[in-house]
Amino acid sequence: MASDQLLTQKQLEKEKVKGYFETTGFDRWNRIYSKSNEVNKVQRNIRIGHQKTVDEVVSWIQEGGAVSDVSFLDAGCGVGSLSLPLAIMGAGFVYASDISATMAREAERRAREAGLDMGKLKFSANDLESISGSFHTVCCLDVFIHYPQPAAEEMVKHLCKLTEKRLIVSFAPYTPFLAVLKGIGQLFPGPSKTTRAYTLKEAGIVKAAEECGLRVVRRSLNRAPFYFSRLIEFCK
Secondary structure: OHHHHHHHHHHHHHHHHHHHHHOHHHHHHHHHOOOOOOOOHHHHHHHHHHHHHHHHHHHHHHHOOOOOOOEEEEEOOOOOOOHHHHHHOOOOEEEEEEOOHHHHHHHHHHHHHOOOOHHHEEEEEOOHHHOOOOEEEEEEOOOHHHOOHHHHHHHHHHHHHHEEEEEEEEEOEOOHHHHHHHHOOOOOOHHHHHOOOOOEOHHHHHHHHHOOOOEEEEEEEEEEOOEEEEEEEEEO
16 A cells, blocks of 8 residues: 555656646746746856756766767756757767656757757657666756655666666755755745755665666766756766
């Protein structure tokens, strides 16, 4: 019975997240992840922080050399903040998926507007659990904020099964300081509270990947006001 209740709660939270990003959440985050001036100070800082994370991932990937033969999965692609740069780099193939069909459509619109080769890009609406396939590199950036610790660890293990070589994830790390900020409403402020925002214990995320045969290659912490993101690269 407890297991059934847990699954029901998980499904309800998933539907809430999906509904949010199909409506008010899409409007908000589409502005944040753009060049729009219609953002407040907090949203602008979140934009800056997220871009730092994306830029660092791109830098790590570029260090490995040409990517013309590399396949990528961008799990939780949003409006294409990472998918498009990967395509511009000349990635062999990019599969971009998001729980919100509205987000995925916007990412595809931006890709077409940028004149990218749509034969090497595929956009789809799926939650993380539903994604299947095999990819050289799997990326999942700033998505686990919607998952409590046990579910996030399950998702890490699922993503490990999809990667042939490398997994790159980012998440809001749990620290006593961030826990206090979140508790008094100074972290993840405003309309984002429509859905829960979770901070995660890094040790649990690392252990989940290690149990699947991956090891930590490097990690960093990107921050801006109202934005904290632990970035970790795992390899087989």
